[in-house]
Amino acid sequence: MKLLKSHKTFEGRTEFWSHPSRETKTEMKFSTFTPAGTIKGCLIWLSGLTCTDENFITKASAQRSLAMHGLMVICPDTSPRGLNLPGEHDAYDFGSGAGFYVDATSEGYRDHYRMYSYVTSELVQIIKEHFKVPKISISGHSMGGHGALVIGLRNPKLFKAISAFSPIVNPSAVPWGQKALKGYLGDDTQNWKTYDSCELLRAGQKHPKTILVHQGLSDEFLEPQLKTGHFADLAQQVSQPHQLVLCEGYDHSYYFISTFIDEHIAHHATCFG
Amino acid sequence: MKLLKSHKTFEGRTEFWSHPSRETKTEMKFSTFTPAGTIKGCLIWLSGLTCTDENFITKASAQRSLAMHGLMVICPDTSPRGLNLPGEHDAYDFGSGAGFYVDATSEGYRDHYRMYSYVTSELVQIIKEHFKVPKISISGHSMGGHGALVIGLRNPKLFKAISAFSPIVNPSAVPWGQKALKGYLGDDTQNWKTYDSCELLRAGQKHPKTILVHQGLSDEFLEPQLKTGHFADLAQQVSQPHQLVLCEGYDHSYYFISTFIDEHIAHHATCFG
Structure with a gap:
C-alpha cells in the first residue's frame, strides 16, 4: 500500500x-480520514457517477464531525482505472467512473469490474488488517447510495449501519441502472435483482438498524433516475426500519x-454503539 | 451580473x-455564500496562487459556520482571465491566477491587473449595492492572506476585521513577492512597500481590531516564502493587536x-458586533 x-x-x-487490487487486477486508489485517538468505527463512503476517491474527502465537510465522533472514513474510487475495454470511456454513466458496485459477468468487464467484491471483501480486509478497525458501516451518494443500500442489505452483519444521499434505489427500473446492469450483467435480469435495493427488500433482505436517507426535492434526477420514494414505500411494507428525510430546495x-x-x-456513530 | x-x-x-469588470476590463468571476435570514456582515475571502473563485467555497467547509453566524462570504478570482499579455501564462506565480492584489503599473499589465482596486472599490460596491450588506471584513490564504493584510491595513475603516491563513507577510523580502512586485510594479521599490504588510506596519498603518493569523508549522512555504514571524514581531513592536496561532503538524x-x-x-462575527 502506497501513501x-x-x-x-x-x-x-x-x-x-x-x-494493487486482487479483485480488479488494477492499481486502485482510495482516500481516508483517520481521527486522532481511538477509532470507534469506519464508514465506507461510495461516490457517484464521474467521481473519484477525491470528491467526498475534499467537498463533503465531513472531517470535523468524524473527528468529534472518533470515526474513520474510507472512500474508494468508483471504478477500475487504466484499462481500455470496449466502450469503457465512451460515456459518463458506464465504464470508468461508473462501476455501479457490481461484479460484472460480461465479456472483458468480468475480469476487472468487480466493485462489489472490491468493497465487501478487499476494502473490508484493508480496514480490518491495515487500519485495525473492526466495526464498519456504509454510506454513499447517488450511484454510491445505490451501492451502500445494496451492499448493506446483502451483508447486514458486516455493516453496522447504512445511510444514503439521493440514492438510485431501483436501478432495474431507471435508465442509468438499466444501461449499467445490462452492460455489466447482460440480459440475466434475475442477477440484476441482487443489485437493486428495492428488489432486495422485496426478497426479504433486511437490516436491523434504521436506514437513513436524505433526498433533495430540487434534485433534477429524483424523478427520472433515483425514485427514492420506491424504497421508502417498500421499506414500509416489509417493516425495514428507515427514515427518509425530504429536503425542500436542495439539489444533487x-x-x-x-x-x-x-x-x-x-x-x-450511534449504530456503532 | 450573471448568476x-x-x-x-x-x-x-x-x-x-x-x-464585466470596470477595473480589469475583463469578465470577472466570484462565488458567494449567503445565509438565510438577516446578513450581519460580508467577509471577502482572497485565495492563493493558482486558485480561482471556486477553491474556498468548495473546500473550506465554511458554510455551516457562516450560516450559524449570519455572515456572507464573497470569493473573487485571483486575477483577470481571458487575456494574452506577454508572460501572463508562463508560470504559476505570475500573471493568470497570481494577481497578488496590486494595481499594476507595468506595460500591458497596468490596463487589466488592477486587483487592489477591483477588491477595495468594485467588489465592495457590489457587496453594498447588489447584496445590500453594509459591513465588510477581509481574510485570505497565502497570496490572499497577503492581500487581506495589505487591503485591511490600508483601509481600516472600510474593513471591520482582518484575518489570514499562512499569509505572505513580507513579499518584498521573498522570491514569490519579489517576482510579482517587480513584474507588476517595476523597480519602484517605494511602491512595493504599499503592498507589503510588514512595511505598512512599519509606516504606521494600523487596524483597531485584533488581526488573527493561523500558520501551520509543517507548511513547506513558511520559511522561504511566508515568514509569518516577521509580521508578529512588527505587530508587537508597533502595538498592533494581533494573535498568531502556530499549528503543529499542519501544512499549506x-x-x-x-x-x-x-x-x-x-x-x-465578533468584530462585526
Whole structure:
C-alpha cells in the first residue's frame, strides 16, 4: 500500500492511498480520514457517477464531525482505472467512473469490474488488517447510495449501519441502472435483482438498524433516475426500519451532502454503539 | 451580473457569478455564500496562487459556520482571465491566477491587473449595492492572506476585521513577492512597500481590531516564502493587536484551512458586533 499524500486535519489525518487490487487486477486508489485517538468505527463512503476517491474527502465537510465522533472514513474510487475495454470511456454513466458496485459477468468487464467484491471483501480486509478497525458501516451518494443500500442489505452483519444521499434505489427500473446492469450483467435480469435495493427488500433482505436517507426535492434526477420514494414505500411494507428525510430546495450536489453529513455521521456513530 | 450556478446549502445559497469588470476590463468571476435570514456582515475571502473563485467555497467547509453566524462570504478570482499579455501564462506565480492584489503599473499589465482596486472599490460596491450588506471584513490564504493584510491595513475603516491563513507577510523580502512586485510594479521599490504588510506596519498603518493569523508549522512555504514571524514581531513592536496561532503538524492546504475556519468566522462575527 502506497501513501500518496497526507494532510493533518482536525488533529487527525486526511490521506490518499494506492494499492494493487486482487479483485480488479488494477492499481486502485482510495482516500481516508483517520481521527486522532481511538477509532470507534469506519464508514465506507461510495461516490457517484464521474467521481473519484477525491470528491467526498475534499467537498463533503465531513472531517470535523468524524473527528468529534472518533470515526474513520474510507472512500474508494468508483471504478477500475487504466484499462481500455470496449466502450469503457465512451460515456459518463458506464465504464470508468461508473462501476455501479457490481461484479460484472460480461465479456472483458468480468475480469476487472468487480466493485462489489472490491468493497465487501478487499476494502473490508484493508480496514480490518491495515487500519485495525473492526466495526464498519456504509454510506454513499447517488450511484454510491445505490451501492451502500445494496451492499448493506446483502451483508447486514458486516455493516453496522447504512445511510444514503439521493440514492438510485431501483436501478432495474431507471435508465442509468438499466444501461449499467445490462452492460455489466447482460440480459440475466434475475442477477440484476441482487443489485437493486428495492428488489432486495422485496426478497426479504433486511437490516436491523434504521436506514437513513436524505433526498433533495430540487434534485433534477429524483424523478427520472433515483425514485427514492420506491424504497421508502417498500421499506414500509416489509417493516425495514428507515427514515427518509425530504429536503425542500436542495439539489444533487455536494453542497447538499455537506449540509446534512453531520446527521449521517451521528447516525453511524450511534449504530456503532 | 450573471448568476451561473446556485445550490441551496445550510438553508442559504452557494452561488457562482460573472460580471464585466470596470477595473480589469475583463469578465470577472466570484462565488458567494449567503445565509438565510438577516446578513450581519460580508467577509471577502482572497485565495492563493493558482486558485480561482471556486477553491474556498468548495473546500473550506465554511458554510455551516457562516450560516450559524449570519455572515456572507464573497470569493473573487485571483486575477483577470481571458487575456494574452506577454508572460501572463508562463508560470504559476505570475500573471493568470497570481494577481497578488496590486494595481499594476507595468506595460500591458497596468490596463487589466488592477486587483487592489477591483477588491477595495468594485467588489465592495457590489457587496453594498447588489447584496445590500453594509459591513465588510477581509481574510485570505497565502497570496490572499497577503492581500487581506495589505487591503485591511490600508483601509481600516472600510474593513471591520482582518484575518489570514499562512499569509505572505513580507513579499518584498521573498522570491514569490519579489517576482510579482517587480513584474507588476517595476523597480519602484517605494511602491512595493504599499503592498507589503510588514512595511505598512512599519509606516504606521494600523487596524483597531485584533488581526488573527493561523500558520501551520509543517507548511513547506513558511520559511522561504511566508515568514509569518516577521509580521508578529512588527505587530508587537508597533502595538498592533494581533494573535498568531502556530499549528503543529499542519501544512499549506485547504485541509488546514477547514480545520480552523470556524475560529476565523467567529472572530469576524465578533468584530462585526
